[in-house]
Amino acid sequence: RTTFKWLRRLTYLSVLVVIGGIVYDGYIDRHPDEQFEPDPKKKTLVVLGTGWGSVALLKKLDTSNYNVIVISPRNYFLFTPLLPSCTTGNIEHRSIMEPVRQILRHKKASVKFYEAEATKIDAENKVITITDNSEVQGATATTQVPYDMLVIGVGAENATFGIPGVREHSCFLKEIPDAQAIRTKIMDCVESAAFKDQPEDEVSRLLHMVVVGGGPTGVEFAGELRDFFDEDISKLIPEIAPKFKVTLIEALPNVLPMFSKQLIDYTEKTFKEEQIEIKTKAMVKKVTDKTVEAEVTGPDGKKEIITIPYGLLVWATGNAVRPVIKDLLSQIPAQKDSRRGLAVNEYLVVQGTRDIWAVGDCAVAGYAPTAQVASQEGGFLARLFNNMAKTEELETQIRELSTGLNLKPGNAAEVATQIESAERQLRRIKDVKPFHYSHQGSLAYIGSERAVADVSWFNGNVASGGKLTYLFWRSAYLSMCFSTRNRVLVALDWVKGKVYGRDVSRL
Ligand code: FAD
Ligand code: NAI
Incomplete structure (x- = not known):
């Protein structure tokens, strides 16, 4: 009985500590320390983008060492791993967005932010042309920003391989507006299918949700969509339930090629149970407003063209290089063979340039284009730049002390000790190791409260799939959210969804 009493007290105490932590965090968020302006004589460091790479850099960068300018058409950081959940309203989009102004306001020295797209990078003259492409523009919508150092973290755009009709008729899944458009379109298809006197074949078409691309984006979206239908839509509009169908089209022989064979099989088996049809060895060649044409290779190697009617089409076939990067590639002779992005060296310096670094999906460093x-x-560059600034400071200090040594011979011993200490520090920090990627594993949600995980564990690999892995997936992504605010909002969304279900209103 006493143990029980103590356990209860301990639970109350833990809840109080968690609530106290959240409130304290909120207070700190809203009451940042005073910021100071960096010395205008310091170098100008321009960072393009507010995605995974750039924000990781900004988080760890000591902004008092540079005049930092951030340029991005998006004034927030987006936690992409939970984006597929926004397409069904399982998570509200603002729960996974973190305003970049909030991030920058908490830096020691102030940072400038311009909401704009970099449209041209002039590597020769070290100038970037930026354009405000938002709906509201002032008298100046295009201007130029000079830099001393430049970090490019503009990510990638959606690959369409020039397939006709893709841009016009399909939804992508990369940004918040994409997820919102999908959420609206799902309900639009459902309500149109439930419309009075809708012909049978039209009901089937409208309720056929086609996903092209069996990478993690396509798989996670298909899983979320099926959950939405089974847990909410079919309960509210049961008459359409038999016609609802999800098809995943993949050009390769299997989905999730980056996962181990065992997890690929598990995913395919789970999809079968969830009644998500997987069409592998099917390459989409053409898209119209109501159909998808795919070339399917049969077991005998014969190819045939099939036409699939759809209501919603989500295109998730990976990444393509952004126009501003293509333009930069064309300016650098050393990059003439680069097709997938900016080739960088082991310190992430863009090959063939001076003072330009690249991170994330726009850089080709020999790793997969992932948030990890x-x-x-980004974290590596922050350490590198902090180091470079410290090196410069120590070198100046040594120079000044050496001059002092000549001027005041009486202090020689003391000054010599100071020089020695500065030189020791310099030797230690000058030895910056090249970038080394440490793979923590891959995770993907596959629907019905199941997930798959290939996780690195003590130099080995653990592959697991199922409901427990789903709990691991949830806790891993919750802990990885950018801020406590994000974590609280995501957790509340999950609770809200469990208690009240997803909102089926169409905006
Ligand atoms: P991004 O995060 O895409 O950021 C690019 C930034 O550049 C944005 O702020 C953009 O607005 C800005 N920008 C674009 N053009 C310009 C321009 N011309 N000038 C200036 N700024 C510009 N990876 C994982 O490891 N795990 C996951 O679970 C995972 N889930 C994902 C789920 C989805 C739905 C998607 C689409 C991707 C997922 N990824 C995941 C991949 C991951 O999101 C990307 O690899 C990651 O976002 C790349 O980071 P980045 O900084 O290069 O680019
Ligand atoms: P992807 O490049 O991983 O997969 C795209 C798939 O589309 C490929 O399997 C390709 O064969 C297929 N495809 C291409 N053209 C096709 C066509 N015409 N017809 C049919 N199929 C076609 O792209 P995805 O899923 O968008 O992921 C992009 C990056 O983001 C990857 O590096 C991925 O690892 C990462 N990511 C990671 C996630 C996770 O870890 N949970 C979630 C989402 C993305």
């Missing part, structure tokens, strides 16, 4: 890689690269 981008954030480790």
